Amino acid sequence: MSYNLDFTDEEFSNIVLKNENNEVHVRTNAFDDNEAWRWKEVFTKKNNISFNVQKLSKSVSSTFHEKFICIFGDKHHKGVRQIYTGCGVKMDIKIKLITKATCNKDKDVRAHPCTVIIEGVHNHHTESASALHQLPETRDALFQNFDLGCW
Numbered sequence: 489m490s491y492n493l494d495f496t497d498e499e500f501s502n503i504v505l506k507n508e509n510n511e512v513h514v515r516t517n518a519f520d521d522n523e524a525w526r527w528k529e530v531f532t533k534k535n536n537i538s539f540n541v542q543k544l545s546k547s548v549s550s551t552f553h554e555k556f557i558c559i560f561g562d563k564h565h566k567g568v569r570q571i572y573t574g575c576g577v578k579m580d581i582k583i584k585l586i587t588k589a590t591c592n593k594d595k596d597v598r599a600h601p602c603t604v605i606i607e608g609v610h611n612h613h614t615e616s617a618s619a620l621h622q623l624p625e626t627r628d629a630l631f632q633n634f635d636l637g638c639w
């Protein structure tokens with residue numbers, strides 16, 4: 489699979505450095521926390537795949553740095569019994585500080601200070617618009633008799 493990384497209609501300009509099956513590197517023009525979170529929302533909307541915060545991290549070398557895990561791999565996600573597949577796909581979003589030093593090292597930092605790295609291959613459906621409500625194939629049988637009215 490590959491991700492939809494054309495966010496121009498959402499006013500993000502993504503530089504896609506790598507868009508391979510198990511590894512994605514993107515630079516984008518998110519300059520602060522709000523824009524980084526919004527980038528993640530746009531990603532979710534365009535790719536029908538959600539990531540939850542894995543752990544909050546603080547870094548002095550960046551203004552924003554969060555690690556996320558696919559919602560299907562998050563044991564703590566509400567409703568986990570329905571959707572947990574042990575998916576190991578991770579997303580790492582970091583906004584670099586724009587300084588003389590970082591600009592010298594990295595010519596893209598001024599216009600595209602935010603880097604997004606996604607690693608891993610989803611072990612469940614991601615194509616459908618209702619992917620989040622779709623049960624993994626292997627679990628269909630298990631849950632088909634349950635009342636799904638609570639979805």
Ligand SMILES: [Zn+2]
Nearest residue numbers: 558560575610
């Ligand atoms: Zn996944």
